[in-house]
Amino acid sequence: MQYKRIKWLILWIPTATIALWEYVRHAFLLPYISMDLGNLLAPVIVLVVTLTLVRxxxxxxxxxxxxxxxxxxxxxxxxxxxQLARELHDGISQSLFLLAVKLDRLERETEGGAAAQTAVQLRGTVRRVFEDVRQSIANLRSEPSLADTEWMQPVMLLAExxxxxxxxxxxxxxxxxxxGLSSKQxxxxxxxxxxxxxxxxxxAGATRMLVRxxxxxxxxxxxxxxxxxxxxDMDELMAKGRYGIRMMMxxxxxxxxxxxIGRVGGPAAREERGGGLRVELSSKEGA
Structure with a gap:
């Protein structure tokens, strides 16, 4: 039912109820119901209609x-x-592409030297950042769904x-x-x-990841x-220029x-520098 129609019904139903009651009382019930009793029944009838239809x-x-x-x-x-996706595409994405082109030129001009190796490493870094930006643009341009069962889709898509x-x-x-989770949560x-x-x-250099x-x-x-x-190590994860862990915190x-944040397997694994990384997030009741 349309929003405006519902509002008009809420306004008119009590009025129509009183009008109908008065008509029925005067047309058919006057010989059986006194004026005082009819006046007493009027608000009761309106209350009953309000608790049923209007509610x-x-x-x-x-x-x-x-x-x-x-x-x-x-x-x-x-x-x-x-708008954010457009800004990323027109700004950072294009700048990274131009930077990759210039690194290719630098690699060709310094072929065989130490500068060429540095250019290769930089190009690899630029390519990874470019892929991150491209993925972010794709995620931003995907239409958010109203379906509650699809709120975790960004995680599922990233896993794929x-x-x-x-x-x-x-x-x-x-x-x-x-x-129990708000939109912000x-x-x-x-x-x-x-x-x-x-x-x-x-x-991590991992081959397997578990998300629970x-x-x-x-x-x-x-x-x-x-x-x-x-x-x-946490010192490595918190090193200058790395913002992922800081953002999560x-x-x-x-x-x-x-x-x-710790190692899978506890303190023994931490001492041996074995086992993968474990990130655990928990909330309090009502948080």
Whole structure:
């Protein structure tokens, strides 16, 4: 039912109820119901109609309003994402492409020298950054879905991309429902998980990764990203010029979540520098 029609029905039903009652009372019930009793029954009848018909219409009105607000929010987010994607494409993406072209020229002009080797390394770095930007543009231009069952799609799509492009086996154990999570919590949670997965791709040298999400006892949730790679020290992960771990920590701190980073297998594995990296994110009840 249309939003405006629901509002008009809510306004007119009590009025129509009183008018119908007065007509029936004066036309048919005057010999049986006194004036005082009829006046007493009028508000009772209006109350009964309000608790049945009008209350249902109010609920429908609230649902229609919430649906309209969600559509507006998605539309606004889509406009912002498209604008950001355009800025990335017109700015950073094109600059990286030109930089790659210049590095190719530098490699040809210094063929066989130390500068050529440096140019090759720089070109590889530029190519990886370019692919990250390209993936970000693709994600920004994908239309956000209103379906609650698809809110984790960015993680699923990244897992497919890692398996296709890097041969990294990604196992998903997703038991976390969207119920009880706000829109901001969903966005921050997905962003942290994606960053953890990208860190595995870039730094772990892993062949297998496990992403697990589950509700925690007593409320909240727990998310874990593990890999079978060589691992890394926190000093290396927090080194200057690396922002992935810092971004994850900042997001978790802002949401009052706990973020723990360690080695798979605990202290023994940490001492031997064996086992992959384990990133665990957890929230408190109601956080």
């Amino acid at each position: 249902g219409l109010m609920r429908m009105l609230e649902e229609a309003h919430e649906s309209l607000q969600r559509e507006r929010a998605v539309k606004a987010a889509l406009v912002e994402r498209e 991309e890692l398996e296709r492009s890097d041969g990294l086996r990604v196992e998903m154990d997703w038991r976390l429902s969207e119920l 969903k966005v921050e949670l997905i962003a942290i998980i994606r960053e953890a997965m990208l860190n595995v791709q870039k730094h 999400t589950e509700p925690a006892e007593g409320g909240g949730f727990r998310c874990t990203v593990e890999d079978d790679g060589a691992g890394a 900042d997001r978790a701190k802002e949401m009052d979540w706990q973020l723990d």
